Amino acid sequence: MTPKAGSQEASTPFTNVPIEITVSVGRARPLVRELLQLNEGSVLTLDKQLDDPVELFVGDKLIGIGVLEVMEGDGAGQLAVRLTEVVDLQTPA
Template sequence: MSEDVNQDLLAEQWAAALEEQDDDSIGDGTSQNMSQNEALAEEWAAALASEEQEIVQKEKEQSVLSSKAHEAEFKDLTEDAKAIRPESGKHELDFILDIPLDVSAELGRTRLLINELLQLGQGSVVELNKLAGEPLEIFVNGKLVARGEAVVINEKFGVRLTDIISPIERVKQLA
């Protein structure tokens, strides 16, 4: 692209010089115009010759570089990848074992007005959207992961898991 720009620039200079010569030649004569035309022609030829030399030099450099280039060779790592490393699986997961998660079990939900909430007292009954006997929902960090039923063990409530949500079902719930 720079070659085209150089040639365009030289062509413009040539045209401008010819116009000046035409203006000057009206009173001077043709012998002076011929010498100026020859000088411009020589300048033009020198510029084209130098561009040709640059192109030839670049082609030589490119051929030298291409002769030095060779095909890359890589070690076959297939066997290393297939090798069983008994410790690697355990060590790769150790770093996530200490991450805390919020686990919650939900009996059901309801929607109350602030007025209704303020009227609640001890012994009030809040109606939930689920029927008796429906499974509880277990959420981990706000995402449904399982369903289960309430149990009492050593006078404490617990949840017995009856259904683990499959990854496909979890994706459907996101939509």
């Protein structure tokens, strides 16, 4: 089945190309000497709390904000993000 003329899919052949979304849960800012001392079992303190919103990026572009959740049912235990804000991706920046 081909997309209808005028539909978004008809005008953009790339809509079926997968992309990678990075979810940023926080940042750590250790000193270089602390970074060099990291090993298995080391803990980095982040600048966020567990319940703080996370940011979603495609490359360097912020595309949304969300909250972390743990899936139930078929995906039980899988980490997920529930979107709370989405950037208007149709309008050029």
